[in-house]
Amino acid sequence: MTASVLPRSEAPPRRPGIERDQAMRLAAAEYARCADLMARLESGQWSAPTANTGWDVRDTAGHMLGMVQMMSSLPQLLGQMSTSTREAKKAKAPVSIDFLTALQVRRNAGLTTAELLQRWRELTPAAVRGRRRLSRLLHGRAMPEAQLVGGHLERWTFGFLVDVVLTRDPFMHRLDICAATGLDPQPTAEHDGRLVDDIVREWTQRHGQPCTLELTGPAGGVWGSGGERVTLDAMEFCRKISGRGEATGLLATAVPF
Structure with a gap:
């Protein structure tokens, strides 16, 4: 193309x-x-x-x-x-x-x-x-x-x-x-959590829709309120919005990695 x-x-x-x-x-x-x-x-x-x-x-x-x-x-x-x-x-x-x-x-x-x-x-x-x-x-x-x-x-x-x-x-x-x-990425709030926060903020800006995002694990947290509710592991969230595996709804909004 x-x-x-x-x-x-x-x-x-x-x-x-x-x-x-x-x-x-x-x-x-x-x-x-x-x-x-x-x-x-x-x-x-x-x-x-x-x-x-x-x-x-x-x-x-x-x-x-x-x-x-x-x-x-x-x-x-x-x-x-x-x-x-x-x-x-x-x-x-x-x-x-x-x-x-x-x-x-x-x-x-x-x-x-x-x-x-x-x-x-x-x-x-x-x-x-x-x-x-x-x-x-x-x-x-x-x-x-x-x-x-x-x-x-x-x-x-x-x-x-x-x-x-x-x-x-x-x-x-x-x-x-x-x-x-099968190895553990060993995420931490201090490092991976900071990266995830920046990724979430960009993802939210890119899709522009109201939503509540709850990410679990050491790098997780809760962002937004109302709209579509999305709950999953923080590392899996990053993988999905990077284009790895199937994603639907707001998770289909791509963020560059």
């Missing part, structure tokens, strides 16, 4: 709902939680299939590392973005994200799981620094490429990508890996 036939949002470029310093603390904490999860994986669990079509746990981790590599240095950022954009244009695709993630999986496929985890731990501090620097420089500027969310093209600021989405991405893949392996 080409970009010309996709509906396009006329809304202003989306901005982050989290202040930068807190966003970077959440980023560092999420990277640490992902490292802890990877260290818990047994050898046979790396080949478990995930909700990401065609990816097992090892592929998912390769993409996650690729994102960290991309944000850890300017040459990596420019190289990955230019390659994926070129491949998307050649394929006449509306967005380049699938080409970017595929590139990351390919480039990290030769690493052993021990090497992957070691590089993750080595590069995540640099990725946080790189994200902070990019956010500071380009925070309110619109990204040149529209992003595909829920079948619609929309615009983001660099701040929304760097401060929000690049932390939601490993958070969601941590949940993917746990769902594939």
Whole structure:
């Protein structure tokens, strides 16, 4: 499908709902939680299939590392973005994200799981620094490429990508890996609860309908009143609105991860 036939949002470029310093603390904490999860994986669990079509746990981790590599240095950022954009244009695709993630999986496929985890731990501090620097420089500027969310093209600021989405991405893949392996994501109110709160607020703004949302578990809470009542586990809520599994009603409103 080409970009010309996709509906396009006329809304202003989306901005982050989290202040930068807190966003970077959440980023560092999420990277640490992902490292802890990877260290818990047994050898046979790396080949478990995930909700990401065609990816097992090892592929998912390769993409996650690729994102960290991309944000850890300017040459990596420019190289990955230019390659994926070129491949998307050649394929006449509306967005380049699938080409970017595929590139990351390919480039990290030769690493052993021990090497992957070691590089993750080595590069995540640099990725946080790189994200902070990019956010500071380009925070309110619109990204040149529209992003595909829920079948619609929309615009983001660099701040929304760097401060929000690049932390939601490993958070969601941590949940993917746990769902594939049966491991506990060990959510906490302090970290996961803060991410969930931001996700809920965006979800509420996107659907624009009165509702009462009750999310259970350590990262849960209650938002809104009246309208449709939705009750489920906080981690499952995030997975549903990310497009993993069937969702009906307001849960069909997509939020980017």
